[in-house]
Structure formats: structure tokens, C-alpha cells
Amino acid sequence: MSNPPSPPPTKKDKRREEIRLAILRIEKGRTKIVENARKLSIIAVAEEAGISPAAIHNHYPDMADLIRRKLGVDMREQRNSIAKKLKELRTINKDHRYEIALLKKEIALLASNNATLMLKNSELTAIIQSENVKLFPSN
Numbered sequence: 001m002s003n004p005p006s007p008p009p010t011k012k013d014k015r016r017e018e019i020r021l022a023i024l025r026i027e028k029g030r031t032k033i034v035e036n037a038r039k040l041s042i043i044a045v046a047e048e049a050g051i052s053p054a055a056i057h058n059h060y061p062d063m064a065d066l067i068r069r070k071l072g073v074d075m076r077e078q079r080n081s082i083a084k085k086l087k088e089l090r091t092i093n094k095d096h097r098y099e100i101a102l103l104k105k106e107i108a109l110l111a112s113n114n115a116t117l118m119l120k121n122s123e124l125t126a127i128i129q130s131e132n133v134k135l136f137p138s139n
Contacts, residue, residue: 012059015049019056019063022048023070042067 009017022031022045029036031048038044045067046053056064127133 015051015055016060016063018049019045019051019060022046023063023067027070040067040070 023040025031026034026038026040026044026048031038033050034044034047042056042064043053045063046056049056056067
């Protein structure tokens with residue numbers, strides 16, 4: 001005995017398949033109607049499938065849930081990626097702040113040494129220019 005033929009797909013089944021294919025096209029970036037750079041959303045899927053967003057919400061709530069789940073995963077991944085990048089940048093920022101503090105200390109030390117040398121130079125210049133000092137010729 002052979003299986004009885006399956007009933008032809010209904011209009012609702014065809015629309016569901018159009019919505020499913022629209023989701024796939026948007027995810028793969030191979031859309032027919034909406035811009036390829038557009039992200040997955042109920043509005044984008046509705047435009048790609050040629051129906052209204054309200055039709056997806058009201059007549060195909062399972063497809064709307066599928067889109068929301070996919071968005072939730074994408075948003076979570078995006079949020080985690082941004083959080084990871086922010087953590088890396090904060091670490092770099094902390095390292096730079098530490099380096100700046102060390103450089104400021106080094107600048108202060110150099111400024112102090114410079115002031116000491118300038119004072120010593122002034123003293124020596126004054127001694128040389130004094131009438132009481134006589135320079136001996138060097139060999």
C-alpha cells in the first residue's frame with residue numbers, strides 16, 4: 001500500500017515558507033527586496049517576504065518568536081563582544097595611566113636635576129667672572 005498523497009500546501013503554509021526564506025536571505029546577505037546591509041528584524045523580514053509586519057505578529061507568531069530569538073542571540077553576542085572590547089580597552093587605559101604616572105615622576109626628577117645643574121652653572125659662572133679668580137692655562 002502506498003501512502004495517501006499529502007494535501008497541497010495552503011496559502012498560510014506558503015507564506016510561512018516565504019517568511020522562513022526571507023529570514024535566511026537576510027541572514028546570508030542575499031536579499032531580493034531590502035538592502036543587503038540591513039539587519040534582521042521583523043520589519044525587514046516582512047518587507048522581504050512582501051507582507052506587513054502586523055501579519056507576522058498576528059498570523060505567524062511562531063515566526064515572530066523565531067526572529068526575536070535570533071535577534072536575542074545576535075544582540076547577546078554583540079553585547080558580549082562590546083563588553084570584551086571595553087574590558088581590553090580599560091586594561092590598556094590602566095597601563096597607559098600607570099606609564100604616564102611613571103613618566104611624570106621621571107620628568108620631575110629631570111627638572112630637579114636641571115635646576116640643580118643650572119644653579120651650579122650660575123655659581124661657577126660667577127666665580128669665573130670674579131676679579132679674585134685667575135685662570136691657569138691648560139696643557
